[in-house]
Amino acid sequence: MFLDQVKRNPESTAAEYKAGGSWQKMSWRAMAERVRRIADGLVALGLQSGDRVGVLSSTRVEYPLVDLGIVGACGISVAIYHSNTPAEVQYVVEDSGLAVLFAEDETQLAKLRHEKAKMPALRKVILFTGRPGPSDGDWVMTLEELERQGESHRQADPEGFDRRVAALDPEQAACFLYTSGTTGNPKGVVLTHKNWCYEAEAVSRVGIFQNDDSILLFLPLAHSFAKVIEAAWWHLGATMAFAEAVDKVVQNAGEIRPSLLPAVPRVFEKVYNTVVANGTSAPGVKGKLFRWALAHFERYVEARQAGRSYNGVGWSLAQKLVFSKVAKTLREERLGGRIRVFVSGGAPLSKKIAYFFDLLGFKVLEGYGLTETSAATCVNPPHQIKIGTVGPALPGTELKIAGDGEVLIRGPGVMKGYYNRPEATAESLDSDGWFHTGDIGELDADGYLRITDRKKDIIVTAGGKNVAPQNLENALKTEPLISQVMVHGDKRKYLTALITVQEETAKKIAAEAGVSFTSYADLSQKPVIRNAVKEAVQRLNASLPSYESIKDFRILEQDFAQETGELTPTLKVKRKYATQKFKALLDAMYDEKAHD
Numbered sequence: 001m002f003l004d005q006v007k008r009n010p011e012s013t014a015a016e017y018k019a020g021g022s023w024q025k026m027s028w029r030a031m032a033e034r035v036r037r038i039a040d041g042l043v044a045l046g047l048q049s050g051d052r053v054g055v056l057s058s059t060r061v062e063y064p065l066v067d068l069g070i071v072g073a074c075g076i077s078v079a080i081y082h083s084n085t086p087a088e089v090q091y092v093v094e095d096s097g098l099a100v101l102f103a104e105d106e107t108q109l110a111k112l113r114h115e116k117a118k119m120p121a122l123r124k125v126i127l128f129t130g131r132p133g134p135s136d137g138d139w140v141m142t143l144e145e146l147e148r149q150g151e152s153h154r155q156a157d158p159e160g161f162d163r164r165v166a167a168l169d170p171e172q173a174a175c176f177l178y179t180s181g182t183t184g185n186p187k188g189v190v191l192t193h194k195n196w197c198y199e200a201e202a203v204s205r206v207g208i209f210q211n212d213d214s215i216l217l218f219l220p221l222a223h224s225f226a227k228v229i230e231a232a233w234w235h236l237g238a239t240m241a242f243a244e245a246v247d248k249v250v251q252n253a254g255e256i257r258p259s260l261l262p263a264v265p266r267v268f269e270k271v272y273n274t275v276v277a278n279g280t281s282a283p284g285v286k287g288k289l290f291r292w293a294l295a296h297f298e299r300y301v302e303a304r305q306a307g308r309s310y311n312g313v314g315w316s317l318a319q320k321l322v323f324s325k326v327a328k329t330l331r332e333e334r335l336g337g338r339i340r341v342f343v344s345g346g347a348p349l350s351k352k353i354a355y356f357f358d359l360l361g362f363k364v365l366e367g368y369g370l371t372e373t374s375a376a377t378c379v380n381p382p383h384q385i386k387i388g389t390v391g392p393a394l395p396g397t398e399l400k401i402a403g404d405g406e407v408l409i410r411g412p413g414v415m416k417g418y419y420n421r422p423e424a425t426a427e428s429l430d431s432d433g434w435f436h437t438g439d440i441g442e443l444d445a446d447g448y449l450r451i452t453d454r455k456k457d458i459i460v461t462a463g464g465k466n467v468a469p470q471n472l473e474n475a476l477k478t479e480p481l482i483s484q485v486m487v488h489g490d491k492r493k494y495l496t497a498l499i500t501v502q503e504e505t506a507k508k509i510a511a512e513a514g515v516s517f518t519s520y521a522d523l524s525q526k527p528v529i530r531n532a533v534k535e536a537v538q539r540l541n542a543s544l545p546s547y548e549s550i551k552d553f554r555i556l557e558q559d560f561a562q563e564t565g566e567l568t569p570t571l572k573v574k575r576k577y578a579t580q581k582f583k584a585l586l587d588a589m590y591d592e593k594a595h596d
Contacts, residue, residue, distance in 0.1 A: 006031070017060065034147065053078065058104060058220070072165060083562045092186070126140075195374045207382055214258045264346040273479075352475070377397055380448075407441040467489070
């Protein structure tokens with residue numbers, strides 16, 4: 001698929017990336033040359049067909065070159081999240097049986113050195129940037145050195161690359177992607193060449209991507225969402241721009257002016273909360289006008305969710321005087337003025353936030369899939385978006401709702417199985433080829449899927465009531481003060497929540513109240529902050545039946561993060577981990593004396 005693209009558009013720009021402070025371009029031909037050198041270099045190292053080769057890196061231009069180079073050597077690419085701890089890296093290396101590993105830099109190399117004794121089969125590490133240390137010996141080499149070896153090997157066997165590519169079988173494994181491990185050790189999902197070629201073709205038929213798109217990518221390429229974007233790029237021939245870092249996405253967007261931006265819901269939440277926090281705290285008439293317009297927006301959302309229209313002079317003025325200006329600022333000043341669509345995936349997107357972006361004139365195409373289904377299973381098409389759904393199935397994919405509400409998927413995107421986990425594979429893939437997702441959902445008359453929650457996450461209260469915690473969490477996260485939420489209460493008398501606050505918004509609230517603080521931890525525990533969070537929880541509770549309302553909460557002294565273990569690399573809460581870590585806080589909220 002990639003090589004066909006190279007033949008069709010050899011001199012067109014394939015990739016853009018920043019180096020030395022300026023944006024550089026790489027043509028499809030230049031990309032193919034590097035892919036061949038990397039592939040031949042791996043063969044020169046002794047890589048055999050079917051050997052696993054790891055990639056431990058953030059998203060950068062070298063990543064897809066290496067992905068393709070591994071395939072061109074008849075190897076299997078194994079993606080490892082760059083945010084993983086040394087122990088987590090060691091688990092994937094050993095579980096997948098890696099022979100060779102590409103590491104982004106000396107930070108990632110340090111993780112490997114730390115666990116080297118536990119990874120005896122890992123015989124070579126190849127660095128994208130940085131240099132091997134004096135104690136590394138021949139265990140570590142640079143990508144530049146590998147490509148030089150590849151060039152020498154190619155001279156000795158000039159037809160080797162083409163011969164290997166011609167021998168590839170569509171049913172062969174192309175990569176292992178490890179699940180995010182929200183409930184235990186991650187499992188290696190075996191995805192084939194056929195899986196990715198199907199995904200690329202099916203996504204292109206929906207009309208999300210165009211061959212003249214400029215795509216800004218910052219999502220981790222160890223995740224299936226980014227992988228399907230990568231496959232569609234190779235198939236359609238758009239230009240992929242690699243963001244410098246997650247915190248530079250907006251700056252990079254202003255520089256390269258993308259037309260398509262894939263993102264996880266957390267990004268949309270942050271944009272919404274920043275707009276609302278800045279608008280409501282603006283001084284004088286400007287702030288008063290924004291707060292008035294926001295009140296209209298809240299009524300507009302209520303009406304949309306109830307299936308009603310919302311009109312009137314006030315709403316028309318709010319759109320003209322406030323929201324049109326917000327839209328212009330975001331579109332032209334912040335995002336470069338060329339955004340055609342956003343694609344949202346990796347977790348559920350709050351309806352309220354989807355309505356906000358829709359109001360501003362942005363198309364947000366929410367989709368759904370799992371690592372086990374090569375990411376894209378459903379997606380809203382650009383011409384017919386239904387907010388609150390994840391769209392219909394891709395062409396060629398079947399959906400079915402089981403008797404207990406579980407979503408079942410069958411089609412060419414479904415995995416071959418879990419690596420070395422026959423029992424887990426049999427539990428998830430039935431004899432008729434249906435993959436059991438673990439998600440609860442429903443299909444409407446048009447075949448659009450609505451996901452209500454994870455089967456394992458459904459809370460059954462002591463009173464026997466079923467509650468979907470994600471709905472409550474997403475609703476609370478639309479409050480500008482609230483950063484993260486984990487609702488708790490399985491087999492308990494009532495629901496409680498662990499909550500973290502947005503630091504900048506909390507600082508503004510403290511400043512307005514004349515409250516001083518010394519740190520985030522100190523700020524988070526101030527009565528003025530607790531009262532503001534309490535008001536947010538009460539606003540949510542007012543719209544809920546009693547059994548769904550949050551009766552108590554605790555504000556944590558630090559935000560959830562990947563580094564401290566509460567979040568996955570796609571910024572979803574690891575419920576099992578957080579429940580164990582904060583067990584004492586959670587248990588205290590069910591103390592009979594505290595709730596007499």
